[in-house]
Amino acid sequence: MESETKLTLIKVIHTLIWVFFNIVIFYMLYAAIANKLDLWLWLGYGFVFLEGLILLIFKSHCPLNLLARKYTNSTKDNFDIYLPSWLAKYTKLIYTTIFAIVCIITLYQILN
Secondary structure: OOHHHHHHHHHHHHHHHHHHHHHHHHHHHHHHHOOOOOHHHHHHHHHHHHHHHHHHHOOOOOHHHHHHHOOOOOOOOOOOOOOOHHHHHHHHHHHHHHHHHHHHHHHHHHHO
8 A cells, every 4th residue: 555545544534533522522512511411421531531541642642643644744733634734733722622611511510
């Protein structure tokens, strides 16, 4: 398989995982606001914590990011994913903030 094809495959997989985590995070936000503290919310927490653990192990880099680096010399923020460059650059900040809000709302719902 050619390097370009491998990079494309990595970008597709990385983008699909990003979409999956969008669904997870925004379901969690909905569930917390709606006080729907169900199994899906807690599974979402599990997925997010697992992702956080992976990022911690790989020093704040997604393993797919490191793998994609083998097939390109691009310095763009979106070299490894099909997202606009600004979104790829700020994804961790945006979703960590949303996740923190979910945690606060969930805690509020539990204590109320």
